Amino acid sequence: MKKDIHKDNDSVQKMDNPKESPKLTALVLAAGQGTRMKSPLPKVLHPVAGRPMIDRVLRAVKQAGAGEIRLVVGHGQALVRAVVGSLGVICFEQKEQQGTAHAVRAGQIETIEGNVLILNGDHPLLEGRDLQEFVKIFHDEKLDLALVTATVKNPGELGRVVRHRGDLKAIVEVKDASADTLKIHEVNTGIYLIKAEVLKELLPKIKNHNLKKEYYLTDLLSLALEEGYKVQALTGKPHVAVGVNTQAELARATRFIFAKKIKELMDEGVMVLDPKCTYVEDSVTVGAGSVIYPQSFLRGNTKIGSYSVIEPHVFISECTIGDSVQIRAGSYLEKSKVHNKCVVGPYARLRPESEISEEVQIGNFVELKNAKLGKKSKAAHLAYIGDAEVGEDCNIGCGTIFVNYLPNKEKHRTKVGNRVFVGSDVQMIAPLEIGDDAVLGAGSVITKDVPARALAVTRAKQVIKEDYRPRETEEATDTSESPK
Numbered sequence: 309m310k311k312d313i314h315k316d317n318d319s320v321q322k323m324d325n326p327k328e329s330p331k332l333t334a335l336v337l338a339a340g341q342g343t344r345m346k347s348p349l350p351k352v353l354h355p356v357a358g359r360p361m362i363d364r365v366l367r368a369v370k371q372a373g374a375g376e377i378r379l380v381v382g383h384g385q386a387l388v389r390a391v392v393g394s395l396g397v398i399c400f401e402q403k404e405q406q407g408t409a410h411a412v413r414a415g416q417i418e419t420i421e422g423n424v425l426i427l428n429g430d431h432p433l434l435e436g437r438d439l440q441e442f443v444k445i446f447h448d449e450k451l452d453l454a455l456v457t458a459t460v461k462n463p464g465e466l467g468r469v470v471r472h473r474g475d476l477k478a479i480v481e482v483k484d485a486s487a488d489t490l491k492i493h494e495v496n497t498g499i500y501l502i503k504a505e506v507l508k509e510l511l512p513k514i515k516n517h518n519l520k521k522e523y524y525l526t527d528l529l530s531l532a533l534e535e536g537y538k539v540q541a542l543t544g545k546p547h548v549a550v551g552v553n554t555q556a557e558l559a560r561a562t563r564f565i566f567a568k569k570i571k572e573l574m575d576e577g578v579m580v581l582d583p584k585c586t587y588v589e590d591s592v593t594v595g596a597g598s599v600i601y602p603q604s605f606l607r608g609n610t611k612i613g614s615y616s617v618i619e620p621h622v623f624i625s626e627c628t629i630g631d632s633v634q635i636r637a638g639s640y641l642e643k644s645k646v647h648n649k650c651v652v653g654p655y656a657r658l659r660p661e662s663e664i665s666e667e668v669q670i671g672n673f674v675e676l677k678n679a680k681l682g683k684k685s686k687a688a689h690l691a692y693i694g695d696a697e698v699g700e701d702c703n704i705g706c707g708t709i710f711v712n713y714l715p716n717k718e719k720h721r722t723k724v725g726n727r728v729f730v731g732s733d734v735q736m737i738a739p740l741e742i743g744d745d746a747v748l749g750a751g752s753v754i755t756k757d758v759p760a761r762a763l764a765v766t767r768a769k770q771v772i773k774e775d776y777r778p779r780e781t782e783e784a785t786d787t788s789e790s791p792k
């Protein structure tokens with residue numbers, strides 16, 4: 309077994325868990341190749357509404373009160389370990405992927421005491437409260453093995469739960485199922501709660517006598533029944549059964565989470581014009597009275613205040629947006645702060661570390677990068693404002709460029725005071741400081757600091773050359789003459 313990059317398998321850290329007694333250890337299976345995904349990315353790392361599938365499963369397991377979480381990794385494990393690094397799990401390597409029971413063996417169950425919660429890493433819709441409920445029934449009913457099943461409309465590839473006169477008999481995988489068994493709608497969700505000592509006894513008895521020649525964890529059920537253990541099927545809601553094995557299933561799970569989030573937002577008073585075409589990750593918050601138009605995508609740790617309007621085709625990631633803000637169509641905002649009553653766009657871009665104070669207006673084709681604009685300042689059209697600090701009430705004219713990137717590849721900052729008027733098509737070569745109330749004449753290239761209240765103009769004087777071009781009539785009669 310390889311050493312975990314974050315923790316040593318031999319020195320498994322015990323986390324305090326006063327509520328659960330006996331101790332609950334979770335074993336999450338995530339070593340499979342995910343062949344059906346047809347993707348180079350390990351299956352459990354595929355994002356579902358912005359977060360890796362495995363991250364969702366592990367957070368649910370934590371909420372369920374597992375004192376220790378063991379993750380079985382194999383295929384693409386270097387990447388998986390890196391992603392789960394901060395989540396406080398202990399990784400165990402399954403060298404060859406020979407089935408779900410084989411994966412459980414890789415989790416070194418001989419070192420587990422108490423109860424074990426086993427589940428698949430490919431069920432991203434699972435929530436902490438689903439698991440909490442199963443754990444509670446398992447304890448209350450003093451079960452030896454609990455199997456979580458669900459009754460679903462389209463059972464697809466999920467293992468079927470076979471009963472005889474209502475009593476549990478076995479789980480049959482689709483590949484091994486008869487036509488009659490395939491008609492069953494009660495399916496195995498892949499979630500099991502089992503006493504550690506029962507697992508230790510039954511696991512070695514699982515054989516690979518099936519079409520795939522794999523060690524199926526599903527065989528636990530029939531083995532436990534044979535041995536006369538107290539076994540019960542717990543009924544989960546249909547979303548618990550949503551496993552992701554293909555790209556189509558991934559898209560379905562993603563849609564489910566977006567739809568759930570949109571419903572929550574609408575229940576809290578957010579107006580969503582077309583819920584099916586609006587994408588808001590579950591980590592985002594939006595205040596009541598705000599409106600979200602279709603095809604907008606709100607990501608990560610984004611917070612939007614009240615009475616704000618997000619117009620169509622807007623992308624916002626990791627931003628804080630205040631109240632009564634208008635983000636107009638086609639704008640793209642990342643890691644930035646937009647204070648109350650600002651207007652951004654249409655077609656504006658706020659790159660990371662930008663901050664615009666109250667009532668700022670950023671118009672079409674204006675890009676900000678690591679730039680701050682003071683209260684009521686305006687950049688209404690076609691400008692690049694990079695590495696800058698602009699004061700209050702300034703006007704940044706059309707076509708202005710804050711030239712921050714020099715041939716030595718260094719970036720420099722520009723500081724602009726309050727009430728500065730920057731005419732159209734001005735270039736400010738950083739590092740530079742422009743004093744309060746200064747005026748920069750249109751078309752100027754500013755290379756030196758400008759004092760307060762001064763006018764700076766650098767354009768060449770206009771020259772008039774009379775009769776520079778021949779009149780049309782002269783041109784027609786004599787074409788040999790060159791321009792004067």
Ligand code: UD1
Nearest residue numbers: 337338339340405406407408411428429466467496498551
């Ligand atoms: C499994 C169940 C099926 C159930 C379904 C629920 C078995 C045999 N079948 O099928 O009854 O309805 O889950 O989604 O258990 N894994 C390993 N090592 C392996 C094989 C798999 O770690 O050698 C992991 C995978 O990464 C995955 C999980 O186990 O996270 C389940 O494996 P998968 O191949 O997706 O099983 P299913 O066919 O979905």
Ligand code: MG
Nearest residue numbers: 430551552553
């Ligand atoms: Mg699966």
